[in-house]
Amino acid sequence: MSDPAESDVVRFKRLAAERAVDSIQPGMVVGLGSGSTSALVVRRLAALRGEGRLTDVVGVPTSVETEQLARALGVPLTTLEEHPVLDLTLDGADEVDPELRLIKGGGGALMREKIVAQASRRVLIVVDAGKLSPRLGTKWPVPVEVLPFGWRSQALFLEQLGARITRREGRDGALFRTDQGNLILDCAFGPIERPEELASRLEARAGIVAHGLFIGLTSELVVAGPGGVEHRRPT
Numbered sequence: 001m002s003d004p005a006e007s008d009v010v011r012f013k014r015l016a017a018e019r020a021v022d023s024i025q026p027g028m029v030v031g032l033g034s035g036s037t038s039a040l041v042v043r044r045l046a047a048l049r050g051e052g053r054l055t056d057v058v059g060v061p062t063s064v065e066t067e068q069l070a071r072a073l074g075v076p077l078t079t080l081e082e083h084p085v086l087d088l089t090l091d092g093a094d095e096v097d098p099e100l101r102l103i104k105g106g107g108g109a110l111m112r113e114k115i116v117a118q119a120s121r122r123v124l125i126v127v128d129a130g131k132l133s134p135r136l137g138t139k140w141p142v143p144v145e146v147l148p149f150g151w152r153s154q155a156l157f158l159e160q161l162g163a164r165i166t167r168r169e170g171r172d173g174a175l176f177r178t179d180q181g182n183l184i185l186d187c188a189f190g191p192i193e194r195p196e197e198l199a200s201r202l203e204a205r206a207g208i209v210a211h212g213l214f215i216g217l218t219s220e221l222v223v224a225g226p227g228g229v230e231h232r233r234p235t
């Protein structure tokens with residue numbers, strides 16, 4: 001039943017999460033993304049387990065936060081060491097372009113999310129319609145995870161690539177640290193003309209350990225908005 005206090009965005013996220021969980025089959029090993037939409041996926045999976053469905057599904061969490069939520073809700077977990085190939089990953093995104101290229105990492109989990117996505121046979125991205133964008137970088141900066149060692153050099157390098165940099169802080173105003181203990185530089189490039197080229201330049205730089213451009217990784221998208229819930233595949 002829907003909660004009258006639930007905002008439209010949260011309702012769309014929930015509807016998309018519910019539809020996405022329909023793609024999970026019994027016995028699957030499933031990557032569990034991070035962020036508020038992925039939390040709704042975990043909650044839905046836990047609710048189905050409570051009804052005696054999908055009880056043999058095991059998850060690989062992409063962040064400490066998702067791991068804690070899944071454990072609290074009794075969703076069984078495993079690791080990539082145990083299961084280096086996953087059947088399916090369900091994850092959110094911050095921005096999605098028409099080719100289903102993504103910006104991710106608003107919650108700082110980009111590195112583990114990308115590792116898990118690359119280890120998955122299928123990656124299903126779950127979003128509300130507000131995440132759709134004509135061009136990546138229009139709505140969201142590209143999060144870049146850097147080693148603390150030499151981070152100022154990486155900031156200069158990113159500025160030379162045209163980014164306006166913000167070093168991410170937590171809600172308490174302290175420096176944000178990823179689950180790996182690294183820093184995030186949020187890089188506002190504005191609308192990005194050639195995301196593949198930018199991704200290659202970021203990947204070639206020592207000290208940058210991950211970036212939030214997810215290209216060629218989305219197998220399917222579930223998007224929910226005022227027009228309903230839609231399940232898309234790349235064209």
Ligand SMILES: O=C[C@H](O)[C@H](O)[C@H](O)COP(=O)(O)O
Nearest residue numbers: 035036037105106107108109
């Ligand atoms: O690091 C966080 C992730 O990439 C999230 O999947 C992304 O930020 C979307 O989060 P939300 O579902 O809360 O909008």
